[in-house]
Structures are given as C-alpha cells and as structure tokens.
Amino acid sequence: MDNRIPTPQEQLKFLKNIQLILQSGSFSSTYKFALLMSLSRLAIERGEDSSECLSLEYTDIAEKFIELYWKQAVPYAFNHEDQLILNQNNGKQAAIVNRILQFRQNYSSLGLLRRDSIVWLRLLKDVAKTVKDMPVRYLQNLNGKNFEFLYQLDRCGKQLNLLPNVMYCLRQFNEVIEELCQKRWIDYIRKNSINAPILNQLPNLEKFMFEPSRNQLNAVSNVLAELQECRCFYCNKPIKKGSYAVDHFIPWSMYPSDTGHNFVLADIRCNSKKSNLLASNEFLHKWKERNHEHDLMIIDRIAILGFLTDKERSHKVAEWAYSQGKENNYLMWKG
Numbered sequence: 001m002d003n004r005i006p007t008p009q010e011q012l013k014f015l016k017n018i019q020l021i022l023q024s025g026s027f028s029s030t031y032k033f034a035l036l037m038s039l040s041r042l043a044i045e046r047g048e049d050s051s052e053c054l055s056l057e058y059t060d061i062a063e064k065f066i067e068l069y070w071k072q073a074v075p076y077a078f079n080h081e082d083q084l085i086l087n088q089n090n091g092k093q094a095a096i097v098n099r100i101l102q103f104r105q106n107y108s109s110l111g112l113l114r115r116d117s118i119v120w121l122r123l124l125k126d127v128a129k130t131v132k133d134m135p136v137r138y139l140q141n142l143n144g145k146n147f148e149f150l151y152q153l154d155r156c157g158k159q160l161n162l163l164p165n166v167m168y169c170l171r172q173f174n175e176v177i178e179e180l181c182q183k184r185w186i187d188y189i190r191k192n193s194i195n196a197p198i199l200n201q202l203p204n205l206e207k208f209m210f211e212p213s214r215n216q217l218n219a220v221s222n223v224l225a226e227l228q229e230c231r232c233f234y235c236n237k238p239i240k241k242g243s244y245a246v247d248h249f250i251p252w253s254m255y256p257s258d259t260g261h262n263f264v265l266a267d268i269r270c271n272s273k274k275s276n277l278l279a280s281n282e283f284l285h286k287w288k289e290r291n292h293e294h295d296l297m298i299i300d301r302i303a304i305l306g307f308l309t310d311k312e313r314s315h316k317v318a319e320w321a322y323s324q325g326k327e328n329n330y331l332m333w334k335g
C-alpha cells in the first residue's frame with residue numbers, strides 16, 4: 001500500500017480550496033454544506049490515513065444527508081406558539097426536506113424508519129439520486145468554472161470516487177470543515193428570504209439545527225443508567241438522580257455526529273472536567289470493552305431513539321480521533 005501522505009503545501013492548498021468553495025456565492029440550497037460534511041464524515045468512518053483514493057456509495061452519502069436533514073425537518077418553535085419549517089433552498093423548499101417531511105408523519109424517529117427496511121432502502125435510493133444530480137454536480141462549480149479538486153465528475157459512475165489525497169485531507173481537517181460548514185449553513189438559513197423575517201434576532205439556531213435534543217438525550221440517559229448500573233463511566237462512583245449527564249466519549253467538538261455507541265453516562269463532575277477533551281487510553285479500552293459486551297443492547301435500545309448504531313463505524317471514528325490527538329498533541333483527560 002502507498003504510505004505517502006500529502007505534502008504540507010498540498011494540504012494547505014486543499015484547505016484553501018474548501019474555503020473558496022464555501023465562500024463562493026453560488027449556493028442555491030444548503031445541499032452543498034450537507035455534501036461536504038457527509039464526505040468528511042465518511043472519510044473518517046470508511047477511510048484511513050493515507051493518500052489513496054476512496055470510493056463512496058451514493059447511498060452512504062444519502063444516509064448522511066437524511067441524518068442531517070431529519071433533525072432540521074421539524075418546526076423550529078419560537079415565541080411560545082409560533083413555528084416554522086426552515087427553508088433550505090432559494091425559492092420553494094428543498095426536495096430532500098419535502099421527502100423527509102412526508103416520512104416524519106409516519107415515523108416518530110429515524111430509528112423506526114431504518115427498521116422498515118424496504119421503505120428505508122427506497123428513501124436512500126431516492127435521496128441518493130438527488131444527491132448525485134444536484135450537489136455532487138454543482139459543488140465544485142465556482143462562478144461557472146469547473147474546479148474539480150475533490151472528485152472528477154466524468155470519473156464517477158455508480159460510486160463517487162474521491163481523488164488521491166482527498167480522503168487524507170478530509171480526515172486531517174474534519175473539525176475545521178465541520179465548523180465552517182455549520183457556520184455557513186446557519187448563515188444561509190438566517191439570510192434565506194423566507195426564513196429571514198422570522199429568524200432575525202432569534203437566538204441560537206445552532207442547537208436546533210445540529211445538536212441532539214434534550215428529550216433524546218434524556219431517553220439515552222435512562223438506557224445508560226441501566227447499562228452502567230447507575231455508576232459513573234469514568235470514576236465508577238454511584239450517580240445520584242438528576243446529577244449526571246450523557247457524555248460524548250469522542251467529544252462532540254471533534255466529531256459532531258451522534259452515534260449510539262459513543263454515549264456514556266458520567267456524573268456532573270467528571271462530565272464537566274472531561275469537557276471537550278479525549279479521555280486517556282485506559283478509558284478508550286474500557287469504552288471498547290463496554291461496546292463489545294453490550295453491543296446488542298445498544299443497537300436494540302439506542303437505535304430506536306434515532307441514532308446511528310454501528311460499532312465498527314464508532315470505533316473507526318475513535319481510531320481517527322486518537323490518532324489526531326496523538327499527532328497534534330491534544331491534551332488528554334486522565335480522570
């Protein structure tokens with residue numbers, strides 16, 4: 001296998017290109033943000049730290065799209081009684097959001113929809129087609145000029161083939177890319193002519209658009225309390241009712257996508273001390289053991305709450321996070 005990694009110059013050029021794409025004004029919907037975030041997350045879940053090409057299934061990209069938009073396809077409530085479905089497009093609502101809105105009427109959570117495998121597959125294929133026809137085609141179009149540094153359209157048939165170096169750079173800069181995309185996405189939503197009159201001056205859209213809801217986390221904490229026999233994952237002391245929190249083992253600031261195996265229950269003290277740090281290797285070991293041992297329970301009880309639960313993918317994310325931590329000398333929390 002080719003162990004070469006991109007030169008520092010190539011890496012900086014890549015980051016510069018991402019910035020150019022995000023700055024270009026030609027965004028007619030929020031699909032492009034979703035696409036960049038999806039590619040970046042899949043490079044972590046499916047890839048490795050090498051300069052090799054990575055081929056992605058359009059249905060895998062579609063799954064990421066559905067996760068991102070499922071959350072945002074509920075009414076954003078404000079002023080006690082008023083509410084609004086965020087418009088994700090210039091003009092009428094984005095097609096993928098309309099599809100998801102239909103499914104939301106029949107399925108109370110993404111977990112339930114996933115379990116209905118025939119319907120789920122049909123939705124994946126449907127969204128995959130839109131992804132292929134729209135954002136994949138237009139993402140790298142800068143003011144009418146083709147700017148193909150992520151993939152070449154005429155080389156993508158049934159799969160999307162990332163060019164050499166791209167997988168490596170997406171993994172290297174995932175945190176920056178996520179943050180840039182989220183900020184730009186929120187800006188887009190605020191400035192969209194249909195949303196703007198209502199959203200002007202309104203508080204924190206970020207939580208609503210990207211973070212798990214309080215209700216979901218409460219439900220997760222009930223499952224974890226049972227699984228951990230009401231003890232803190234980190235210090236092992238008994239936890240008192242009302243003074244614990246669901247902790248993202250791989251910090252949300254590193255990987256802002258919820259996967260079921262990533263959650264642990266911690267008392268308030270450990271949770272706030274760990275904050276957005278990685279926990280030491282000893283905890284990594286414990287966390288992996290926990291996931292092996294309780295895999296079925298996590299799949300059974302947490303998937304139903306709407307989270308992706310795939311142990312292998314969670315562990316790939318952890319592998320990526322710890323190698324980033326090592327490479328960049330991130331501070332570790334030792335408990």
Ligand SMILES: [Zn+2]
Nearest residue numbers: 232235267270
């Ligand atoms: Zn503790």
